Amino acid sequence: MNASASARTRRNLPVAVIGAGPYGLSTAAHLRARGVPTRVFGEPMVSWSAHMPAGMLLKSTPVASNIDAPQPGHGLLDYCLATGEKRYESDWDIVPVETFTRYGRWFRRELVPDLEQVRVVAVDRRRGGGFEVKLDSGDVCVARSVVVATGLSGFAYVPxxxxxxxxxxxxxxxxxxxxxxxxxxxxxxxxxxxxxxxxxxxxxxxxxxxxxxxxxxxxxxxxxxxxxxxAPPDRQPRFRPESPFGRAWSLYALTYHAGAYRHLPAPVRHDLVRRVLGPxxxxxxxxxxxxxxxxxxxxxxxxxxxxxxxxxxxxxxxxxxxxxxxxxxATGYRVDLAAMGFLGPALRASLARSGRTPAPMLGPDFQSSAPGLFFTGLPAAASYGPLMRFVVGTEYASPRVARAAAHT
Known part of the structure; x- marks a missing residue:
């Protein structure tokens, strides 16, 4: 098979998205909107339903709690209007975790209806290009590229x-x-x-x-x-730019110019991830x-x-x-490639790390040093900044990941 035929064959393979939280669902929705064959694996919103305390309220405002979609009509307020739930729309409205979890599952039903609720047990490079994704059902998915969107899973940090x-x-x-x-x-x-x-x-x-x-x-x-x-909404600084996290020049830059973040020196990036929007x-x-x-x-x-x-x-x-x-x-989460046991040992060992941390180093469009392997959400924070720790980061990450994965 010549190179062009091999490339055409690879483009007919699906993109595999691992994870069905906000980042996985958002990325999958953008891939599907591009007409890219996509398989999505995971239990929808499991981190939110199984690892967040009952009665928890989101720190993010409603406008910062939308899961990004390729077309309008799938935000948190759209969900409330479609289901008759209480409307959350102003900065004074505090969103319960239960509402957000239901919203995420509604988003999945609307835009990712054929989600496969199985667990990925292994991902390895495939000879000739692409990846082999093994499932706990015993099936194997051959994929042209893989998007890791596993959220907080495996990253709970205990000093x-x-x-x-x-x-x-x-x-x-x-x-x-x-x-x-x-x-x-x-x-x-x-x-x-x-x-x-x-x-x-x-x-x-x-x-x-x-x-x-x-x-x-x-x-x-x-x-x-x-x-x-x-500070409550009415006590935010008046003469600083707005961002989903409050009024501040730094928050504005981190939200709307996350692409520039990865060009900062590694020690600066890692320090900002710890300090900005910190304790x-x-x-x-x-x-x-x-x-x-x-x-x-x-x-x-x-x-x-x-x-x-x-x-x-x-x-x-x-x-x-x-x-x-x-x-x-209550000491948060730390990304560690070693905790991603589903990545094959050879694949994991081949990944460049971000500075001296165990987090992956990502290039343009969230692609790792292994061509065709992307990371989004929390694992991308070391490269793209603290925005990736929050749902609002889907607006920046998902279209870019989908565009790049579509062309692998």
Whole structure:
């Protein structure tokens, strides 16, 4: 077979999209709109339904909570109008996670109806070009390109000092867990809980535990400044440009010029991903937090010891200590290619990393150093910035990924 015939054959193969959260569904919708054969694998919105606590509210405003589609009529407000749900449209409207999950499943039914709810177990290069995607059903999909859109899956981060106390891994029934393991805060009722962290996840996890009847809740934050909350819509700076995250020049640049981000030096990119839109609670959480949750700040956890009666003792720097029945690490997520076990060892080893991090280094249009292998959503943050940590990033990423994957 000559080169041109081989290229035509490859173009007849589908693009495989792994993941059915906002980024996977959005990318698939854009591919289909281009007429590209596409197969999409995963359980729709599973991270939102299985790993977010009941009663959680989105920090993003409604306008920043739209899953991008190739045609109008598929935003959050469109879903509310189509189903008769309460309308969420102003910056004062706070979106419940349950509503957003239903919206994502509606988006899937409208634009990705033939989603295959199977798990991808292996992805390897195929001799002659393209990829071989093995499914847990036993089937094999031969694809011309692959888009990894697995969201937060496998990236829950527990600091080593906390992980050392649970060598078999964090669990909601053990002494230490991760915040993603508590979809039902009511299970914490009657317990003394310590939450390690200072971001939205930590502060909201603490509030939900307190409201669910926990005996006491304490946030342990290493920062020396007070636990902070954002400004409400009517207190945003007036003379700075608008962005989905608030009024600020930096937020505007990161939102609308994400393509330039990957040209920054690696240390600068990684520092910005950590700091921008970092540890800060939503403005609407402040009132619920005050008086319900205690705070120990300015102390890092140095050691975790199991005390009598199944209690956990956090030994902090400076000689301070906190005891609780259970410790929750609300310490976020860190992308690590090693956690993507479905990528074949040879394929994974061939991928260029972003600086000294274990995250993939991406080139134009979110393509990795392995031609035809794309990453979108959180794994793209090291290359394209903190915008990729939020649903609103689908507007930037999905059309570009689809355009590039269509031409592989």
């Amino acid at each position: 080593p000092v906390l992980g050392a106390a649970v060598p078999d891994g964090p669990t909601p029934t053990g002494p230490v867990s991760h915040s993603s393991q508590h979809p039902d805060p009511a299970r914490l009722a009657g317990r003394e809980v310590a939450v390690v962290g200072a971001g939205q996840s930590a502060l909201e996890t603490a509030v939900l535990a307190a409201e669910a009847g926990a005996a006491s809740v304490r946030v342990v934050a290493r920062g020396r400044t007070a636990v902070g909350f954002g 800060l609670g939503a403005w609407w959480l402040r009132e619920r937090f005050a008086g319900r949750v205690s705070v120990t700040q300015g102390h890092a956890v140095r050691r975790v010891a199991l005390a009598g009666g199944g209690r956990v003792r956090l030994e902090l720097d400076g000689g301070a200590a906190v005891e609780a029945d259970h410790v929750i690490a």
